[in-house]
Amino acid sequence: MRLPTPGAFSVKVPEGRLFLLGDTRGNSADSRYRFEEAEGGTVPLSAVKGALIDEDDPLVVGLRSAVPVGGGLLFLGAVSGVVALRLRRRAVTAATPMADTVPVPGV
Template sequence: MGITALVLLMAGLLMVAGGALVPRLLYRAATYAASAMEPTYARGDLLLFRKDPGEVRRGDVVLVTVGPVDGEEDPGGPVVERVVAVGGDTIAYEQGASRLTLNGRPLDEPYVKDADPTAGTAGPFSVTVPPGRVFLLGDNRVNSADSRYRLGTQPGGTVPVGQVLGVALPEEETLRTGVLFGWLIIAGVLALLAFVVLGVLWLVARRRRPAVQGPVWGTTAVEPPGPPLR
C-alpha cells in the first residue's frame, strides 16, 4: 500500500505540473479586446496562440508586434491580424475594385466582415512582400490599422516574421487543447487525493499491527536453558 501511495504521489505531481506548465511553454493565451478582427473574433474572446510555429502561412491569424502607424509614435502592445501575403507575394488594390489581388489574381476572403475586403482602404497600392516579412490585414477592414496604414513607416507596410509571437489555433483546436490539459490537471488532483487516502490507511494499518515480542524467561511458556551437558 505504501508503494502504491508513492506512485500516486509522483503521478499526481507530474500530471498537475504538466497540465499547468506545458501550455505556458507551448502556447500564449490572450483575451481579444479590439474590433479589427470582427466577425472572426469578438471582444472578450479567449485566443490561444501556438508559440514558435516554425512557418507563417497565408490565412494565419497571428499575434504580432508592429511598428508605429502613420502619425503615431507609440506602436502599443501586440496586435492580432491576418496574414494575407508572405515573402515573394505581390498584394495589390486598384481604386474601385471589389477585391484585392494576390499575385495578379483576385483574392478570395470569405472571413472579411460584411463581405467587403476593400472597405477602409485609403487608396490604391501594390506591395511585393520582401523575404522574411508578411503583409497583414484585419478582417474588419473598415476599422483596422493594419499594413495599409504602415506603408509609409515600414517596407511596404510589412512586418518581419520574427515579430510574430504566435499563430492562433482554430476554435475547435483551442477547445480540445483546453479540455486536454484541464482533464490532465483534474486527473493529477484525483491522484493526489488518492495518495492522501492510501497514505492515511497505510499509517493506520501500521499502528494497529501487533508488535512481535521475544520470549520472556521465567514463565511457563519458555524454560531457561539447562546446564551444559558434559
C-alpha cells in the first residue's frame, strides 16, 4: 500500500524530541503523517528503543570482515563441486565397458 506523500512543510523540533522520516518516503507512516498532531508529529527521545552503532564497533568490523571470507568459501565450494562431479563422471566412464567394441569369437 503506497501512502500519499505530503507536500512541502516546515517543522520546528522541540528540545528532547525527534522528527522521524522513513527510508522509503513514499511508503512510510512517519512523522510527516502525524504533522497535524500535538508537537508537530515529533516523538520524545524516551520513545526510541535502540542505540547508534559506531563504524568502529567490533561487531560491525567483524561482519564487514566476514563478507569476503564468506564469498571465498562460496567460491571454494563451487570449485569443489565441479571437481567432484568431473571425478565421478571419469570414474563411471572408466568402469563402464566400451559399448562399441565387438568381442572376437573364439578368443
